[in-house]
Amino acid sequence: MYLWKCWRDTRVKVFVAFGVILLVDFFILASAIHVQHFHKPGRALGLLQATFMIPSGLLLFFGWILSKENPGADIGNGCGDFLLTRPSSRGRLVWTGWMVGMAESVILWIVLSAIAFGALLLRLQQVGIPVLGAPQTRIPPGSVLLVFAIFLLNLGLIYGLAYCIGVVTRNGSWALIGSAIVVIGYGFLESLLRQHWNIHLPDFFLPLHGYDNGIEIPSMLAFVVHGCLLVVFPAVAHFALERMEV
Secondary structure, three states: OHHHHHHHHHHHHHHHHHHHHHHHHHHHHHHHHHHOOOOOHHHHHHHHHHHHHHHHHHHHHHHHHHOOOOHHHHHHHHHHHHHOOOOOOHHHHHHHHHHHHHHHHHHHHHHHHHHHHHHHHHHHHHOOOOOOOOHHHOOOHHHHHHHHHHHHHHHHHHHHHHHHHHHHHOOHHHHHHHHHHHHHHHHHHHHHHHHHHOOOOOOOOOOOOEEOOEEOOOOHHHHHHHHHHHHHHHHHHHHHHHOOOO
């Protein structure tokens, strides 16, 4: 039942995000087609990589917006008596809502990337560039998996952070405001420490950069830290909701 409620509350946002991101994706790629000379080996490869990278950045913003829908916000709106009726536990509400949001964003990434990649591949074939038959323009499957892994961890960070704040504060708006304050504050602190004390904090998000020979690979420590945060934020929300007076 709660699974259906999560989908009902977010489905309009999902369809709007799909349409908007698809239009932005094709606008960026169409603009790039007119200014690049694809017969140079690295140009076509870079644009094909972009079909996976562009949705990654746009869907992080969508995930942030989606975090407004969470059990804490429902409780704050006066639905606590209904939501917390047994047999569903509070923890189940938290993890179900979190998984629905993550799954919606991941499915959108897969669908949007596949559409953009297929359309661009067809266009390159039409202008006489044999992408599939040329080793220098063939994207290794490992690069696609790397982009997906970076996207998933970055999504888990921003969506999980905002989702957790929304549950703790019982307010969907504070999920957005609080997470924005954290991200901006971290960036300000990182800049301050670097300029005045030459202390370099790690990037808040895992970097996603492409170049002619592939994708930049973040450090293993960064993967481990972001992987832990992927489950830490919903776990904190679970802990907070279990002890919340409603």
